[in-house]
Amino acid sequence: MENEFNFNNELAGKIALVTGGSKGAGRAIAERLYMAGATVIITARNKPEDTPFHFISADLSVAKGTDKVVEEVISNYGRLDILVNSLGGSETPGGGFAALNDEDWEETIQTNLLAPVRLDRGFLPQMIERKSGVIIHIASIQGKLPLYDSTLPYAAAKAGLINYSKNLSNEVASKGVRVLTVSPGWIMTKSAERMMERIANSSKTTVQEATQSVMNALGGIPLGRPAKPEEVAELVGFLVSPRAGYLTGTEFVIDGGTIPTI
Incomplete structure (x- = not known):
């Protein structure tokens, strides 16, 4: 992969993990951090054909998957500096509340809310011990602008992630860890x-x-x-950099103006 842009190696020496980093916005974020000099680890269920990153195959919707990722990262690198919880999505049927069963709700909440919670819990102790670290939660504008007919559990899970992220930032900011939320709109x-x-x-x-x-x-x-995946990645690249050192506890919406209210 060629470094087409000069990001001044501002993330040189940093170890970064991007979940869902094999495709879409997750892949673009991984590439952006790599171009800034970070050592990048990605997770997904299936390994992409061509990747310069350390790949960990894991199903993060279950606890043993997140445990595997935490153990492998710490075993191989000894620490994690940047955690980007980018994994997310919805596979529930359309049709509103009546079309959804407990399984639909549980699977969506596990993937979009509890997977980040478990990974944060796994990596935060060593960040707090070193008084250094950045956690990014990729949420969605559906946390505020839900499309109830097709993605009701997804919207609810992302709203929960936004709330959790703010609460977590309040707890760990004084311990040297920054926590931020990025809420994209529709990404092509x-x-x-x-x-x-x-x-x-x-x-x-x-x-x-x-x-x-x-x-x-x-x-x-x-x-x-x-949005283009690279536009979301550029925002994340800035937020994890030293240039954003005074930012924490904030949600950054990147939606081209989709949300019509203040």
């Missing part, structure tokens, strides 16, 4: 591109029209397009 990942193609094919419209229909469902995006 490769999977989102494929979804637009499927919508276009099924509705006999163009990909551009399919994309506009999704933006309309969100209430519109004032900037007129979804």
Whole structure:
């Protein structure tokens, strides 16, 4: 991977873990931290074909998966400086509350809320001992702008993550650890591109029209397009850097203006 940009090696010597780092925004974040000089570890269930990063295969929706990651990182590197909890997603059916069972709720909450909680709990002691560390929680604007018809448990889990992140920051800021939340709006990942193609094919419209229909469902995006994964990664790259040393306990929304309120 070529370092196309000069980030002044501001993360040189830092050990960073990015969950869900094999694709989408997680992959872009891992690449951004790598270009800034960090040693990057990524986790996912399946190993990507081409990666320069230390890869740990793990299912973070269960406790033994998070335990495996914590043990392997500490065993190999002795510490962790930066934790980016990027893993997230929703596979629940549409149709509102009546279409969802306990399993749907439990699986979504495990992946989107409890996985970050367990990883934080695993890595925080050594950060506190060294009085140094940064934790980023990737939430979603659905924590404030839920789409109840299709992602009710996901929105609830992300709202919980935002609240938890703020509470955690209050506890550990005085101990040298910064905790921040990044809440993206719609990101045009490769999977989102494929979804637009499927919508276009099924509705006999163009990909551009399919994309506009999704933006309309969100209430519109004032900037007129979804985010690029690299734009989210750039925000995270700044937040974990020494340049953001006075920032903690804050949620940063990156949504092109989607949320219509203050």
